[in-house]
Amino acid sequence: MEGLSQGEVIYIIVLGSLGMFLFIAGFAVFISMYQKRMLQEQEKRRIIELDYQQQMIQSQIDSQETERKRIAADLHDSIGSLLWAAKLNIAYLGRLSNFNGEMKDSYLETMKILDQSIDSVKRISWELTPEAFHNTGLSSSIMELCSRLNGKGQVIVFKEKGNQLFWKDDRALMAFRIVQELLNNAVKHAKANSILVNLNWNSNRLLIEVQDDGIGFTLNDKIRNGVGWWNIMHRSKMIDAAIEVKQNHQQGSAIELTVPLSS
Amino acid sequence: MQFEFYIAYFSFGSIVIPLFIAMLQWKRMTDELKILRTLLIISLLSDLLSLVLITYSLNTYWIGNIFMIAQLALLIILFRSQLQYHNVINSILLTSILFCLLNVGFIQGPFVFNSLSNVIACLILISFCLYYFYHLLNDLPTIHIQHLPMLWISFGVLTYYGGNFFLFLVKNYLTYGETGSHKTMWILHNLLNIVKNILFAIGLWKGYRKVRSSTLSSLAP
Amino acid sequence: MNKLKVYIADDHTFVRKGMIRLLNTFDRIGEVKEAANGNELIALVKKTIPDLVVLDLEMPEKNGFDTSKHLIDHYPEVGILILTMHTEEVFILNLIELGVHGFLNKSAEPEEVERALYAVADNDFYRNEIVNHALRSGVRRSTEASSAKLSPRELEILLLICKELTPHEVSTRLQISEKTFFNHRSNILGKIGARGNVGLVKYAYQNHLLELSA
Structure with a gap:
């Protein structure tokens, strides 16, 4: 068997490397195709996961809302009525016998205690669920909320500008819940003396500003009041609202919520 | 010694690389790697037998023909372990093996190169490779596909059989002068065999690394 | 005066x-019956109509x-006081x-309960802070003004009714018979589409005939 000529060797090398190059290129294309599809798939999965998370939050908030409704109704209809029955009986006793002295004081105090208890029941159940929200709308309900919180050691001023919309659907209730949470934070944690709630109605969005002169909130506050902030954040997200902390220091804080009116 | 013999010996010896890696992980091996290991051992034995026969100047084609059938069967079984539709694959396996046996026994006979069987094996295995790739793209079984042993093994199969098929098709146009024709084919075939064995080695190495890292992680507290 | 029958x-x-x-401690209250729900109440009313x-x-x-709806449709003469x-x-x-006649909060003082019952019995309506508050917000919200045209005499009667005068007092003040008063009243009710005295008050507020001072 005779040896290969130099031309043949070159021919083989060129042919072989060309073939190898083709194969390697093909394999590289395959791997990059695979990687691309993998990324797409991961992105899809991420979106599904996000959707799922959003659904979980949604159902959590929904169940929170129904639970509040249930507790409010129970408070009203059972404890409220029972307290009222107690008051009726005490009143009956008061009318039958002429109390005097210490007994009279006790009678009057008992009446007062019952009155206050009934008021508390009403207040708490309203705060849990403003029952008539879907009839009265956002503006009236926030106004009502402000007047209810007023005079507990702080002054709450409610202002409204622009074309007030009679906004009363579920998104409005979300917005109301956010304001309620913000006000609760201001009253309970910021030790504010005066709070300003400002509603500014634009054609396609509503600006809600809550300002206070309290001590502001820190990260610790957020942790301590985790559920409150959880609610604020997720509810804002659910109505596509942007929440912005405009000011937060020792002299007070200002939080602005921008709610698009048509989703 | 001439160039083509270096290539031939290296081709012959290249089987040692994947076999060595297979030895490293002899006991802890996934099923598909065990199939591959069997194939490598048979390959080594048939090569050795051929070498012995060549020294006595006897016909070696019958070894190559029988080995070809065994290789086809084992590779189909290997792909079957990765794919669904086992019934379809089994019938392909049976039909093709039957045909090759008929061929080696009655049609082309054992003492000439069974080109017909070779073409059929090429077509079947190329199809399996392509289908397997398609299957991977749809299934997306792992994030980093380059760490999948089966990927490298099928690259090897595709290179070897794809190249072989290509050589078969263009055999008559590839010749570098009349005399070189046969040798050119032989050398190119040997080159393909080397590449295949290297790719098999990479696949086995990937499997080895996988087993080792999972053993290590299971040892970790 | 007959004692009032209350359910x-x-x-x-x-x-x-x-x-x-x-x-039972109130002077003018006679028989008192109880029902656990609207259906029981309607069954009771069917037997004997209360005041x-x-x-x-x-x-x-x-x-x-x-229940209110049913009672107003079938027994318009029954005074309805909502306690809620x-x-x-x-x-x-x-x-x-x-067309309900009055409202009481479930925290009202006994004296107010008594006053409310008598007011509904005598004047056909009882006006208190609950009603005023609701009407005020109702006025705030309603934009449509009624187009009903009342005669001067009817307007006068409407205003007197709103001031919680009894039919007797009104007819004495205007020197008309009680029968004439009731004719006028039903005319007014028909014109403004109200179903009772509280509806009249609401109409008066909405058309700014009355300022909400109370």
């Missing part, structure tokens, strides 16, 4: 018992709203629209 409907037994005890019913809003089977925890304006406004 009480409330789903809480304690509330009913307490109310009966309290009502007054005191209704809770939240009741099983038939709630206060539906729910004093949200919208509920009150809806009930006023329906």
Whole structure:
């Protein structure tokens, strides 16, 4: 068997490397195709996961809302009525016998205690669920909320500008819940003396500003009041609202919520 | 010694690389790697037998023909372990093996190169490779596909059989002068065999690394 | 004067018992009967028509709203006093629209209960802070002004009714017979589409005939 000529060797090398190059290129294309599809798939999965998370939050908030409704109704209809029955009986006793002295004081105090208890029941159940929200709308309900919180050691001023919309659907209730949470934070944690709630109605969005002169909130506050902030954040997200902390220091804080009116 | 013999010996010896890696992980091996290991051992034995026969100047084609059938069967079984539709694959396996046996026994006979069987094996295995790739793209079984042993093994199969098929098709146009024709084919075939064995080695190495890292992680507290 | 026959409907037994005890201490209250829900109450009314019913809003089977509706449709002469925890304006406004005669909070003083019962019996309506509050917000919200045209005499009578004068007092003041008064009254009701005195007051507020000073 005779040896290969130099031309043949070159021919083989060129042919072989060309073939190898083709194969390697093909394999590289395959791997990059695979990687691309993998990324797409991961992105899809991420979106599904996000959707799922959003659904979980949604159902959590929904169940929170129904639970509040249930507790409010129970408070009203059972404890409220029972307290009222107690008051009726005490009143009956008061009318039958002429109390005097210490007994009279006790009678009057008992009446007062019952009155206050009934008021508390009403207040708490309203705060849990403003029952008539879907009839009265956002503006009236926030106004009502402000007047209810007023005079507990702080002054709450409610202002409204622009074309007030009679906004009363579920998104409005979300917005109301956010304001309620913000006000609760201001009253309970910021030790504010005066709070300003400002509603500014634009054609396609509503600006809600809550300002206070309290001590502001820190990260610790957020942790301590985790559920409150959880609610604020997720509810804002659910109505596509942007929440912005405009000011937060020792002299007070200002939080602005921008709610698009048509989703 | 001439160039083509270096290539031939290296081709012959290249089987040692994947076999060595297979030895490293002899006991802890996934099923598909065990199939591959069997194939490598048979390959080594048939090569050795051929070498012995060549020294006595006897016909070696019958070894190559029988080995070809065994290789086809084992590779189909290997792909079957990765794919669904086992019934379809089994019938392909049976039909093709039957045909090759008929061929080696009655049609082309054992003492000439069974080109017909070779073409059929090429077509079947190329199809399996392509289908397997398609299957991977749809299934997306792992994030980093380059760490999948089966990927490298099928690259090897595709290179070897794809190249072989290509050589078969263009055999008559590839010749570098009349005399070189046969040798050119032989050398190119040997080159393909080397590449295949290297790719098999990479696949086995990937499997080895996988087993080792999972053993290590299971040892970790 | 005949003693008033009063029926009480409330789903809480304690509330009913307490109310009966309290009502029995009032001078002008005669027989008092109780019902646990709207259907029971309607069954009672079917047997003997009372002067007054005191209704809770939240009741099983038939709630206060539906019961009021039924009573107003079938027994317009029965005075309906709603006794409730729910004093949200919208509920009150809806009930006023329906023709209910008065509202009491479930925290009212016994004296107010007595006053309310007599006012409904005598004047056909009882006006208190709950009604005023609801009407005020109702005015704030309603934009449509009624186009009904009342004669000067009718307007006069309307205003007197709003001032919580009894039919007798009105007819004496205007020197007309009580029968004429009732004719006028039904004319006014027809013109403004109201179903009772509370509806008249609401109309007066909405058309700014009356300022909400109370």
